[in-house]
Amino acid sequence: MSRTTLKDIALELNISVSTVSKALSDSYEISEATKKMVQEYAKKHNFHPNKLARSLKIGKSNTIGVIVSNISNTFVSQILDGIQIASQQTVYDIIFMQSREDERIEKNCIDVLKMRGIDGLMIAPVSFDSNIEELKALIKAKIPVIIFDRINHALDTFKVGVNNFQGAYSATQHLIQRGKRRILHITGKNLGVAQERLNGFKAALADAAIPFDEKHYIECSFNNTAELDRTIKEILTKEYIEHKNIDAIFGATDVITTRTLGILAELQIEVPAQIAVIGFSNTQIAASLNPALSTVVQPATEIGELATKKLIETINRTRPVHEFETIELPTQLIIRKSSL
Amino acid sequence: MSRTTLKDIALELNISVSTVSKALSDSYEISEATKKMVQEYAKKHNFHPNKLARSLKIGKSNTIGVIVSNISNTFVSQILDGIQIASQQTVYDIIFMQSREDERIEKNCIDVLKMRGIDGLMIAPVSFDSNIEELKALIKAKIPVIIFDRINHALDTFKVGVNNFQGAYSATQHLIQRGKRRILHITGKNLGVAQERLNGFKAALADAAIPFDEKHYIECSFNNTAELDRTIKEILTKEYIEHKNIDAIFGATDVITTRTLGILAELQIEVPAQIAVIGFSNTQIAASLNPALSTVVQPATEIGELATKKLIETINRTRPVHEFETIELPTQLIIRKSSL
DNA sequence: TTGTATGCGTTATCAT
DNA sequence: ATGATAACGCATACAA
Numbered sequence: 204m205s206r207t208t209l210k211d212i213a214l215e216l217n218i219s220v221s222t223v224s225k226a227l228s229d230s231y232e233i234s235e236a237t238k239k240m241v242q243e244y245a246k247k248h249n250f251h252p253n254k255l256a257r258s259l260k261i262g263k264s265n266t267i268g269v270i271v272s273n274i275s276n277t278f279v280s281q282i283l284d285g286i287q288i289a290s291q292q293t294v295y296d297i298i299f300m301q302s303r304e305d306e307r308i309e310k311n312c313i314d315v316l317k318m319r320g321i322d323g324l325m326i327a328p329v330s331f332d333s334n335i336e337e338l339k340a341l342i343k344a345k346i347p348v349i350i351f352d353r354i355n356h357a358l359d360t361f362k363v364g365v366n367n368f369q370g371a372y373s374a375t376q377h378l379i380q381r382g383k384r385r386i387l388h389i390t391g392k393n394l395g396v397a398q399e400r401l402n403g404f405k406a407a408l409a410d411a412a413i414p415f416d417e418k419h420y421i422e423c424s425f426n427n428t429a430e431l432d433r434t435i436k437e438i439l440t441k442e443y444i445e446h447k448n449i450d451a452i453f454g455a456t457d458v459i460t461t462r463t464l465g466i467l468a469e470l471q472i473e474v475p476a477q478i479a480v481i482g483f484s485n486t487q488i489a490a491s492l493n494p495a496l497s498t499v500v501q502p503a504t505e506i507g508e509l510a511t512k513k514l515i516e517t518i519n520r521t522r523p524v525h526e527f528e529t530i531e532l533p534t535q536l537i538i539r540k541s542s543l
Numbered sequence: 544m545s546r547t548t549l550k551d552i553a554l555e556l557n558i559s560v561s562t563v564s565k566a567l568s569d570s571y572e573i574s575e576a577t578k579k580m581v582q583e584y585a586k587k588h589n590f591h592p593n594k595l596a597r598s599l600k601i602g603k604s605n606t607i608g609v610i611v612s613n614i615s616n617t618f619v620s621q622i623l624d625g626i627q628i629a630s631q632q633t634v635y636d637i638i639f640m641q642s643r644e645d646e647r648i649e650k651n652c653i654d655v656l657k658m659r660g661i662d663g664l665m666i667a668p669v670s671f672d673s674n675i676e677e678l679k680a681l682i683k684a685k686i687p688v689i690i691f692d693r694i695n696h697a698l699d700t701f702k703v704g705v706n707n708f709q710g711a712y713s714a715t716q717h718l719i720q721r722g723k724r725r726i727l728h729i730t731g732k733n734l735g736v737a738q739e740r741l742n743g744f745k746a747a748l749a750d751a752a753i754p755f756d757e758k759h760y761i762e763c764s765f766n767n768t769a770e771l772d773r774t775i776k777e778i779l780t781k782e783y784i785e786h787k788n789i790d791a792i793f794g795a796t797d798v799i800t801t802r803t804l805g806i807l808a809e810l811q812i813e814v815p816a817q818i819a820v821i822g823f824s825n826t827q828i829a830a831s832l833n834p835a836l837s838t839v840v841q842p843a844t845e846i847g848e849l850a851t852k853k854l855i856e857t858i859n860r861t862r863p864v865h866e867f868e869t870i871e872l873p874t875q876l877i878i879r880k881s882s883l
Numbered sequence: 884t885t886g887t888a889t890g891c892g893t894t895a896t897c898a899t
Numbered sequence: 900a901t902g903a904t905a906a907c908g909c910a911t912a913c914a915a
Contacts, residue, residue: 219902488826
């Protein structure tokens with residue numbers, strides 16, 4: 204047995220398809236008696252309108268596309284949570300796709316979503332200008348696009364993310380206040396947010412009259428765990444074990460910071476006694492680490508919710524928008540044992 | 544400007560819609576010259592067929608629905624990764640939804656997916672009989688359903704998960720081999736896989752002639768972190784600090800085990816010197832914990848890939864299947880410092 | 884080799 | 900208050 208359609212109901216009740224359709228949408232044209240009959244029959248037979256046909260007809264899919272780099276990242280999945288929470292209050296439902304940090308896959312995601320007739324797109328782009336032409340084309344085709352998280356993207360549109368400068372600044376400032384002056388900043392290669400975090404790091408040093416030392420800044424490829432581990436071990440061995448030239452570490456991402464903690468434990472370097480650690484991180488495990496990890500927490504759920512609201516607002520606007528806003532939410536500094 | 548359609552192309556090139564359609568699908572009926580012309584035009588104008596219209600016409604959406612409890616769980620997101628990897632080799636694309644451990648939301652997910660005309664469904668059900676009638680109805684409507692992870696569900700269909708008994712058995716056995724005899728098993732309330740893990744735990748004890756002690760078994764509500772923390776603290780205080788009646792802990796889930804480690808650190812109980820710890824866990828952070836956490840790892844990606852392959856196989860089968868298989872993949876025991 | 888006509892399930896316009 | 904008809908974009912049986 205296949206799925207129930209309007210036609211099935213019409214045939215069964217000896218009325219026309221259009222009457223059924225109108226009855227189900229509670230039209231004023233239909234008598235109460237007919238409405239009741241149809242609605243009851245539909246409920247009883249577990250009728251659900253075919254969204255494909257409906258969308259095709261009305262030229263609107265009530266669907267929002269979301270493209271993220273990778274779901275299996277705590278921060279990302281928290282954002283998705285926020286997106287779902289926000290969309291649940293609306294008629295829209297969500298299709299997610301993963302770009303896996305690859306521009307070509309990202310392009311494919313955009314194409315698939317276009318074919319599905321999404322009414323709007325939310326994207327955390329792979330790089331600062333990835334697929335910019337495709338995104339422009341979408342906007343031109345009246346499909347609004349919102350950028351979230353990676354808000355350094357070149358497209359001129361609504362953007363929602365965090366204030367990376369401020370987050371990095373306050374983390375660094377905290378370490379300085381704890382008396383640290385030889386702070387190592389470990390960040391990711393090709394990480395969109397890296398520049399702003401580095402700027403915040405440098406600004407905090409400058410404000411404390413601590414000169415910035417090239418030796419205290421290192422970029423790692425953070426997709427490749429083995430390489431990441433090797434790079435971190437190398438610099439710790441050289442700069443700490445040989446030269447005692449590090450008294451604190453500020454990690455730029457979740458992965459970097461937690462790996463750093465693991466490696467410090469392996470090298471039997473005591474945290475925070477020998478080296479204090481703080482990182483950008485959204486993992487709920489931070490509090491379970493030993494020592495509990497101090498972190499800069501990003502309001503991930505809020506980013507998702509806000510971006511969704513903005514997008515739906517834009518979709519529902521009758522006239523196109525030409526002035527866009529970039530919202531940078533504040534981060535929160537949570538001090539735990541690793542930096543005390 | 545709206546999206547390009549077959550009609551637009553036909554009008555522009557002064558040929559019929561069906562010629563365009565056939566040319567784009569590389570039909571043998573169409574001359575090479577026309578094909579070339581049409582395909583080039585389509586590429587140049589960035590034409591993408593409307594998936595809604597196409598699905599409506601051919602009665603097949605090339606879409607698979609996936610329902611999980613919650614994406615922001617490492618294990619779940621790894622499964623989703625596997626699903627995506629497997630689907631990328633095929634024409635199918637994926638729509639995920641979250642049930643958030645709520646049967647009513649789960650029902651809604653099923654409805655939405657039905658409306659979208661999915662060709663098949665993969666689900667990790669909320670409980671052992673949740674929405675079983677809806678799932679049966681789907682199968683009756685020739686939409687195959689595959690259960691993954693929570694394979695204790697009552698529906699008679701293909702199931703892919705892990706061998707929880709064996710995983711728990713080998714974790715417990717390992718602790719016993721390390722000389723532990725007062726092993727506390729902490730598990731989750733309403734956790735589908737809990738029973739099998741408890742059975743494995745008991746069997747390993749029995750095989751070592753260690754009597755099972757009710758005091759060494761505790762269920763926690765693992766959605767509520769505060770309550771979880773309190774429960775764990777309570778039992779540790781009573782059974783360990785007061786009675787020294789624990790020398791190892793076997794945690795049944797990711798959250799439980801990592802929280803337990805955090806609490807042990809807080810209570811200044813040394814791991815593994817005073818209490819050894821091992822857990823079911825898929826977090827990549829396990830190795831970064833201090834001490835590095837021994838874990839039973841579930842082949843999450845493989846579960847996703849296998850379930851997807853099985854589903855697509857079932858979709859493509861011409862005749863309905865009536866004999867179903869439950870695949871229980873083996874888990875892997877990774878010993879790290881926390882249990883040595 | 885190309886074109887015409889029809890229908891997928893819906894909604895909407897226009898009769899009746 | 901109800902029904903007949905057209906159209907959304909596509910694929911396909913059939914006609915030319």
